Amino acid sequence: AERTFVAVKPDALQRRLLGDIVRRFERKGFRLVAMKLVQASEDLLSEHYFALRDRPFYNHLVKYMSSGPVVAMVWQGLDVVKTARAMIGETNPADSRPGTIRGDFCIEVGKNVIHGSDSIESARREISLWFREDELICWEDHAEHWIHE
Numbered sequence: 001a002e003r004t005f006v007a008v009k010p011d012a013l014q015r016r017l018l019g020d021i022v023r024r025f026e027r028k029g030f031r032l033v034a035m036k037l038v039q040a041s042e043d044l045l046s047e048h049y050f051a052l053r054d055r056p057f058y059n060h061l062v063k064y065m066s067s068g069p070v071v072a073m074v075w076q077g078l079d080v081v082k083t084a085r086a087m088i089g090e091t092n093p094a095d096s097r098p099g100t101i102r103g104d105f106c107i108e109v110g111k112n113v114i115h116g117s118d119s120i121e122s123a124r125r126e127i128s129l130w131f132r133e134d135e136l137i138c139w140e141d142h143a144e145h146w147i148h149e
């Protein structure tokens with residue numbers, strides 16, 4: 001089954017947006033496979049954002065992401081990587097349509113409240129970076145038959 005990694009960022013926690021954000025993925029019909037509150041270390045963030053290490057905003061990004069707790073989650077379901085990205089919106093909140101998480105909750109790329117994996121491969125990499133295998137809970141979803149064929 002397809003899985004994606006989602007991180008609710010420190011600004012969202014400070015602004016008490018966590019419940020609202022979790023609620024959207026839950027109501028959509030995705031299955032929560034793992035969730036934890038984490039104070040991310042700079043080591044973890046430097047691995048997570050390895051591809052961005054040469055960008056001018058990199059230090060600022062690591063500082064932002066380690067400025068408070070984040071909620072790391074794994075969601076599972078049909079086409080979850082692509083659909084979660086659609087629900088999240090564009091990286092720049094100004095390009096995100098109303099109705100998306102970034103479109104509804106934020107205005108600036110440097111405080112964009114949430115991260116979601118951009119591909120199945122990065123989802124795999126990010127899930128194994130943030131979670132141990134035994135933190136991923138395999139549970140029987142009794143609503144599944146009502147959510148897809």
Ligand SMILES: Nc1ncnc2c1ncn2[C@@H]1O[C@@H]2COP(=O)(O)O[C@H]2[C@H]1O
Binds near residue numbers: 109112114
């Ligand atoms: N131009 C930018 N200035 C500051 N932060 C940025 C910029 N572009 C991307 N980011 C941040 O880098 C992050 C990379 O992926 P995220 O989905 O976590 O969300 C992005 C933003 O938080």
